[in-house]
Amino acid sequence: MSVPSPAPAPAPVRHAHPNYVGIFVGLALLTGLELTVAFLPWPKRTLILMLVGLAVWKALLVALYFMHLRFERPRLRLLAVAPLPFTVILVVTVLMEHFGK
Amino acid sequence: MATSIPRTGQGGGMAFGGDAHAHHDDRTFLRKYIFSTDHKIIGIQFLLMSLLFLLLGGVLAMLMRWQLGFPGQPLPAGGGMLPETMAARGVILPEFYTSLVTMHGTFMVFFAIMPLLVGVFGNYLIPLKIGAPDMAFPRLNMASFWLAVPAGFLMLSGFFVEGGHAAAGWTSYAPLSANSEYSGVDMGQKIWCVSLIVLGLSSILGAVNYITTIIQLRAPGMHWFRLPLSIWSLFVTACLVLLAMPVLSGAIIMLLFDQTIGTHFFLPPKGGQPLLWQHLFWFFGHPEVYILILPAMGMASDIIANGSRKPIFGYTSMVLAIIAIGFLGWGVWGHHMFMSGMNPTLGTTFMISTLLISVPSAIKVFNWLGTMWEGNITFHVPMLHAIAFVSMFVIGGLSGVFMAAAPVDIYIHDTYFIVAHLHYVLFGGSLFAIFAAVTYWYPKMFGKLMSERWGKVHFWLTFVFYNCVFFPMHQLGLQGHMRRIYDPNQYEYLRHLQPLNTFISISAFCLFTAQIIFAVNFISSWFRGAPAGNNPWLDNGLEWTLPSPPPHGNFATVPTVYRGPYEYSSPLVEEDYLPQDRQLPPSPGAPRAPARPQPPLMPAPHPSSPTH
Amino acid sequence: MAHSLAAVPDVMQPPPDREFGAGVYNEKVGMWIFLGSEVMFFTALIGSYIILRVAHPDAWAAPGKMLNIPVTAVNTFLLICSSVTMVKAFAAIQDGNQRLLLRWLIATVLIGASFVGVQIYEYTHLIEKGFIPSEGLYGSTFYTMTGFHGFHVTMGVLCMIYVTWKAFRRKYTAQDHRGVEVIGLYWHFVDLVWIILFTIVYLI
Numbered sequence: 068m069s070v071p072s073p074a075p076a077p078a079p080v081r082h083a084h085p086n087y088v089g090i091f092v093g094l095a096l097l098t099g100l101e102l103t104v105a106f107l108p109w110p111k112r113t114l115i116l117m118l119v120g121l122a123v124w125k126a127l128l129v130a131l132y133f134m135h136l137r138f139e140r141p142r143l144r145l146l147a148v149a150p151l152p153f154t155v156i157l158v159v160t161v162l163m164e165h166f167g168k
Numbered sequence: 169m170a171t172s173i174p175r176t177g178q179g180g181g182m183a184f185g186g187d188a189h190a191h192h193d194d195r196t197f198l199r200k201y202i203f204s205t206d207h208k209i210i211g212i213q214f215l216l217m218s219l220l221f222l223l224l225g226g227v228l229a230m231l232m233r234w235q236l237g238f239p240g241q242p243l244p245a246g247g248g249m250l251p252e253t254m255a256a257r258g259v260i261l262p263e264f265y266t267s268l269v270t271m272h273g274t275f276m277v278f279f280a281i282m283p284l285l286v287g288v289f290g291n292y293l294i295p296l297k298i299g300a301p302d303m304a305f306p307r308l309n310m311a312s313f314w315l316a317v318p319a320g321f322l323m324l325s326g327f328f329v330e331g332g333h334a335a336a337g338w339t340s341y342a343p344l345s346a347n348s349e350y351s352g353v354d355m356g357q358k359i360w361c362v363s364l365i366v367l368g369l370s371s372i373l374g375a376v377n378y379i380t381t382i383i384q385l386r387a388p389g390m391h392w393f394r395l396p397l398s399i400w401s402l403f404v405t406a407c408l409v410l411l412a413m414p415v416l417s418g419a420i421i422m423l424l425f426d427q428t429i430g431t432h433f434f435l436p437p438k439g440g441q442p443l444l445w446q447h448l449f450w451f452f453g454h455p456e457v458y459i460l461i462l463p464a465m466g467m468a469s470d471i472i473a474n475g476s477r478k479p480i481f482g483y484t485s486m487v488l489a490i491i492a493i494g495f496l497g498w499g500v501w502g503h504h505m506f507m508s509g510m511n512p513t514l515g516t517t518f519m520i521s522t523l524l525i526s527v528p529s530a531i532k533v534f535n536w537l538g539t540m541w542e543g544n545i546t547f548h549v550p551m552l553h554a555i556a557f558v559s560m561f562v563i564g565g566l567s568g569v570f571m572a573a574a575p576v577d578i579y580i581h582d583t584y585f586i587v588a589h590l591h592y593v594l595f596g597g598s599l600f601a602i603f604a605a606v607t608y609w610y611p612k613m614f615g616k617l618m619s620e621r622w623g624k625v626h627f628w629l630t631f632v633f634y635n636c637v638f639f640p641m642h643q644l645g646l647q648g649h650m651r652r653i654y655d656p657n658q659y660e661y662l663r664h665l666q667p668l669n670t671f672i673s674i675s676a677f678c679l680f681t682a683q684i685i686f687a688v689n690f691i692s693s694w695f696r697g698a699p700a701g702n703n704p705w706l707d708n709g710l711e712w713t714l715p716s717p718p719p720h721g722n723f724a725t726v727p728t729v730y731r732g733p734y735e736y737s738s739p740l741v742e743e744d745y746l747p748q749d750r751q752l753p754p755s756p757g758a759p760r761a762p763a764r765p766q767p768p769l770m771p772a773p774h775p776s777s778p779t780h
Numbered sequence: 781m782a783h784s785l786a787a788v789p790d791v792m793q794p795p796p797d798r799e800f801g802a803g804v805y806n807e808k809v810g811m812w813i814f815l816g817s818e819v820m821f822f823t824a825l826i827g828s829y830i831i832l833r834v835a836h837p838d839a840w841a842a843p844g845k846m847l848n849i850p851v852t853a854v855n856t857f858l859l860i861c862s863s864v865t866m867v868k869a870f871a872a873i874q875d876g877n878q879r880l881l882l883r884w885l886i887a888t889v890l891i892g893a894s895f896v897g898v899q900i901y902e903y904t905h906l907i908e909k910g911f912i913p914s915e916g917l918y919g920s921t922f923y924t925m926t927g928f929h930g931f932h933v934t935m936g937v938l939c940m941i942y943v944t945w946k947a948f949r950r951k952y953t954a955q956d957h958r959g960v961e962v963i964g965l966y967w968h969f970v971d972l973v974w975i976i977l978f979t980i981v982y983l984i
Contacts, residue, residue: 105983122979150819384801418824430914
């Protein structure tokens with residue numbers, strides 16, 4: 068009697084290589100932008116917001132294109148972002164120690 | 169010789185693992201039993217290591233109980249053998265007492281309970297119960313164990329260094345732990361840090377293995393909602409280990425740097441924050457306690473269903489409760505810090521989240537009761553321990569509700585009320601579940617049955633003495649008896665509690681002695697136990713379809729799973745159990761091949777007794 | 781049995797004869813899970829830095845006053861380059877090109893090692909200037925975060941050397957290059973952490 072086998076894995080989506088050099092140029096430009104912003108004579112909070120935003124943008128580029136998350140299945144993307152809520156919980160809660168007083 | 173799984177491409181789509189191991193096993197003794205990549209051997213290695221540390225943790229507790237029960241008295245029979253740094257002519261010194269308190273907690277949490285639940289049963293059960301030949305990364309698994317061993321030796325070495333072992337509590341609060349001028353302990357405190365960093369790496373690598381294995385290597389038909397609750401709980405536990413232990417590692421590294429290279433993370437003079445240590449530690453520490461209870465709950469579920477000859481009541485809600493506990497557990501850590509001076513608003517938030525988290529645990533308790541209700545109960549030794557687990561866990565959980573209320577905690581924090589609570593959940597909960605699980609899976613591990621009679625004697629003695637030791641501690645705490653104290657009699661208002669302390673200590677010595685029965689049962693059954701056969705408990709799990717012990721590579725052919733693991737007393741078959749991989753012939757008139765097996769109806773208790 | 785020999789399982793897919801799982805091969809799942817733990821590790825270090833700095837901002841000098849931004853900016857650029865060479869190596873073996881795989885991997889090793897070298901150079905200069913871990917909160921957090929990042933880069937370089945050696949021995953093919961993808965994921969992660977660190981340690 069034949070054993071039923073599980074559904075075969077769907078074939079992976081074959082996509083052309085992303086434009087790695089293009090991403091690299093983007094990262095270099097963003098880094099240059101960061102270096103400029105860091106020394107602007109603006110209020111510290113504005114600078115921090117902008118710099119963190121730029122850093123996050125760069126990080127997303129690396130994660131999505133170099134680590135191929137843009138092209139992976141949703142399950143794997145879920146796996147990849149799973150730790151982030153806990154990071155937020157720890158840092159935000161302990162910061163409230165300072166801000167709440 | 170396939171040692172990593174799965175090595176595909178060998179024979180074109182053939183059932184992997186099986187064919188390679190149907191032939192003779194030509195590994196050397198060293199490869200087979202010492203540096204083994206076989207998850208079953210690694211599980212047993214963790215078992216032997218952890219049981220030794222459990223014994224050590226118990227010995228340390230006995231020394232503490234001697235001082236509390238018979239304060240200022242020289243230790244009987246050999247107390248003079250202790251060096252003068254620990255005991256002045258047999259009388260335990262206060263500094264050594266503080267070390268005992270610290271190391272009892274450290275050894276029990278990190279080297280006994282955690283590896284017993286996760287290292288032993290995570291390793292042993294996961295591949296077997298999901299139908300896999302081994303873990304996803306067998307060599308990494310071996311590395312996990314062989315990292316834990318030096319961590320253990322390192323931790324032991326702290327007793328022999330100048331200044332003695334760590335003495336800042338198992339929670340190692342800064343700045344006491346960060347500055348040897350405050351604690352009087354230098355090397356010991358550093359050794360504590362390094363040992364746990366190494367152990368942390370071992371645990372994290374193990375967690376990677378467990379999670380990958382459960383996601384990737386489930387046999388055909390083993391859908392997520394057909395997994396046994398032991399596996400669900402080990403899965404969520406592994407996720408907790410994966411995400412919580414690194415935070416502890418980071419915190420301990422910062423503490424070690426404060427101790428050695430002069431950094432200022434937790435030392436106030438240059439801006440360091442002691443509260444930062446507490447937040448980091450408990451952010452790890454609270455998921456840690458769920459790591460210490462979830463696998464116990466999962467295995468208790470398997471055993472209670474088996475002992476009741478009934479499906480688990482409310483399987484789906486059990487799974488959701490495990491996930492809820494795993495998730496909510498990240499938001500309650502501040503309840504360990506109500507008295508720390510942290511922001512009171514934060515305190516209120518933590519109080520609410522802590523009260524909330526009792527709900528999924530309560531759901532589980534009711535489901536265990538529902539499982540047993542009108543079941544055809546067999547009170548075998550694992551079932552006895554599992555029932556004790558449920559009842560003792562309820563007591564521990566209830567005391568937890570008291571301390572979750574921050575205003576109440578003002579009075580009971582750092583008293584013996586807390587000690588009672590933690591021992592009710594860790595001993596009454598986790599350890600009874602461990603006794604249940606060891607007895608239950610011992611036949612599978614070693615091919616022999618443990619003695620049922622001596623198992624029952626051990627159970628009853630342990631249960632009685634355990635309650636004699638820990639229940640009175642609630643009373644001690646409510647009367648103001650604080651934790652970690654060498655000499656409560658220095659306070660006049662505590663002196664009337666001395667008889668209670670002495671009673672507890674005597675009960676503790678009896679409790680410790682009773683464990684000899686378990687140890688002798690464990691060892692002698694290995695040599696002289698009755699042969700176990702494949703399935704002595706008439707359980708449905710996949711491991712019980714294999715010989716005891718299972719061969720290297722586990723399954724000769726990949727099993728196919730048709731149902732969940734709790735089909736006890738099913739109307740579909742005459743026996744009162746229905747293994748997961750047993751294929752039933754289609755009933756006449758039924759559709760030829762149902763798209764999915766239908767969920768079974770809740771059966772009435774089967775009137776006939778189980779066949780043996 | 782019904783299995784035909786022509787149906788050789790694709791190792792770049794999830795294991796055959798198993799439930800579907802994550803939809804990719806085991807080692808990839810394992811590496812992503814491991815990276816999850818690394819996120820939490822750096823959370824402890826970086827989170828502590830944020831918390832300590834918010835509570836005590838005057839323990840820190842203005843950007844550029846103590847730390848050498850030009851040199852570190854170059855170093856950042858280097859690390860990003862190494863991520864590009866890494867992903868080019870992966871693309872090469874995806875297409876079956878052994879020569880290019882080897883060249884890009886060697887480039888990654890060299891650039892990665894340079895990054896560590898520049899870091900050590902930076903450390904020696906800072907220590908000469910009197911900026912040491914025991915200096916205060918600034919020194920404590922700076923050395924711990926960048927030090928452990930550097931440690932992770934070093935481990936990455938060592939693993940990369942191993943992978944390069946295997947590539948030299950033609951152990952990777954277009955059909956099976958799991959090791960290249962997996963070390964790549966680790967390497968990009970280390971780059972990602974640096975992107976965060978450079979911004980919040982040097983520029984803020």
